Amino acid sequence: MTSYENFGIVGGGAWGTALAQLLAAEGAPVRLWAREAEVVAAINAEHRNPLFLPGAALSPSLAATADLAELGDRNALLVVVPVPYLRAVLAELPASDAPLIFCSKGMEAESFAFPIDIARAIFPQRPLAVLSGPTFANEVAAGLPTAITLAAADPALAEALARALARPHFRPYVSTDMIGAEIGGAVKNILAIACGIVDGAGLGLNARAALISRGFAEMTRFGLARGAEAETLAGLAGLGDLVLTCTSSNSRNFALGQGLGRGTSAAALMADRRTVAEGAFSAPVVAAAARAQGIDMPITDAVARLVAGETHVADAVQALLSRPLRPEGR
Numbered sequence: 575m576t577s578y579e580n581f582g583i584v585g586g587g588a589w590g591t592a593l594a595q596l597l598a599a600e601g602a603p604v605r606l607w608a609r610e611a612e613v614v615a616a617i618n619a620e621h622r623n624p625l626f627l628p629g630a631a632l633s634p635s636l637a638a639t640a641d642l643a644e645l646g647d648r649n650a651l652l653v654v655v656p657v658p659y660l661r662a663v664l665a666e667l668p669a670s671d672a673p674l675i676f677c678s679k680g681m682e683a684e685s686f687a688f689p690i691d692i693a694r695a696i697f698p699q700r701p702l703a704v705l706s707g708p709t710f711a712n713e714v715a716a717g718l719p720t721a722i723t724l725a726a727a728d729p730a731l732a733e734a735l736a737r738a739l740a741r742p743h744f745r746p747y748v749s750t751d752m753i754g755a756e757i758g759g760a761v762k763n764i765l766a767i768a769c770g771i772v773d774g775a776g777l778g779l780n781a782r783a784a785l786i787s788r789g790f791a792e793m794t795r796f797g798l799a800r801g802a803e804a805e806t807l808a809g810l811a812g813l814g815d816l817v818l819t820c821t822s823s824n825s826r827n828f829a830l831g832q833g834l835g836r837g838t839s840a841a842a843l844m845a846d847r848r849t850v851a852e853g854a855f856s857a858p859v860v861a862a863a864a865r866a867q868g869i870d871m872p873i874t875d876a877v878a879r880l881v882a883g884e885t886h887v888a889d890a891v892q893a894l895l896s897r898p899l900r901p902e903g904r
């Protein structure tokens with residue numbers, strides 16, 4: 575069975591850097607591609623990434639490069655590029671048959687594609703996997719205990735990759751349900767914005783619990799309609815990540831929602847930011863995909879409209895509360 579030791583990381587944001595540090599912490603050589611020259615320079619010279627993961631001390635065995643071609647000799651690649659930019663970066667990857675493990679959480683505009691769909695279109699033969707779960711980058715970089723879903727259609731690949739990525743404090747659970755893992759991550763980002771809005775607007779903890787619960791119902795409806803397994807959605811990549819990001823302002827999506835809830839416009843909150851809140855990109859995409867399939871996702875729809883500046887918090891809440899009463903199971 576193949577063993578994967580020689581990882582490359584595509585993307586030098588907070589999560590790419592944290593995963594690189596996870597693998598390099600004991601001195602293993604790890605190579606990371608970053609788009610920003612200042613990130614490459616700071617990782618190589620100071621063993622830090624002040625732009626995206628300030629405060630984390632990185633291993634000297636982690637080397638950064640600005641040249642994607644330098645990842646051509648890696649025997650597995652963790653791809654950690656926000657979904658809106660993913661297709662363009664994948665098109666520049668050097669030729670290789672190394673597995674691609676997708677760690678981004680979102681859905682592409684217009685194509686309605688998840689990372690795995692984008693990759694299949696570009697690399698029909700390459701082995702693919704998804705890594706997703708409740709994982710704040712700063713905690714993983716600090717070596718705090720974390721569990722995550724690692725999904726690949728081929729169970730042998732999932733197990734080999736899980737063995738290669740596991741550390742005493744980092745525990746991957748294997749699955750064959752890639753679409754379930756992708757949908758969990760994409761939809762929880764949107765629901766984290768909703769919970770941030772509830773917090774910022776001072777609507778209380780009952781409202782937050784209702785949103786988590788009814789949001790999970792939306793995630794499940796959308797997921798099951800697209801072939802996800804209920805077990806995955808109720809696991810780390812779905813409910814687990816939903817609970818994490820709906821209850822902490824350490825989540826960029828939750829923090830964006832808090833700003834909206836306090837009355838700041840989405841445009842002002844998004845202006846000049848270097849970090850991503852993927853839910854802001856994904857909300858209109860998931861809302862449109864759900865509408866096209868006739869799937870009811872009122873919370874997702876409300877977040878999409880709030881992010882687009884098409885409605886106000888009070889009106890969105892009123893609209894949600896005045897929906898017809900219905901059985902809980904629907």
Ligand SMILES: NC(=O)c1ccc[n+]([C@@H]2O[C@H](COP(=O)([O-])OP(=O)(O)OC[C@H]3O[C@@H](n4cnc5c(N)ncnc54)[C@H](O)[C@@H]3O)[C@@H](O)[C@H]2O)c1
Pocket residue numbers: 585586587588589590591608609610626654655656657659663677678679680709710711712848849850851852
């Ligand atoms: N931060 C976390 O704790 C965490 C955890 C799990 C998953 N994720 C997911 O990982 C993905 C990456 O998030 P992050 O937190 O590492 O990012 P980040 O917010 O820390 O950094 C932004 C990233 O976007 C990249 N970027 C910006 N413009 C770009 C462009 N035009 N082309 C290519 N890349 C561009 C930057 O280079 C940088 O890597 C997202 O999908 C996110 O949802 C994040």
Ligand SMILES: O=P(O)(O)OC[C@H](O)CO
Pocket residue numbers: 679707708709710711763766815818819824825826827828850851852
């Ligand atoms: O900061 P957020 O909201 O992008 O969340 C980060 C991770 O997805 C948490 O699992």
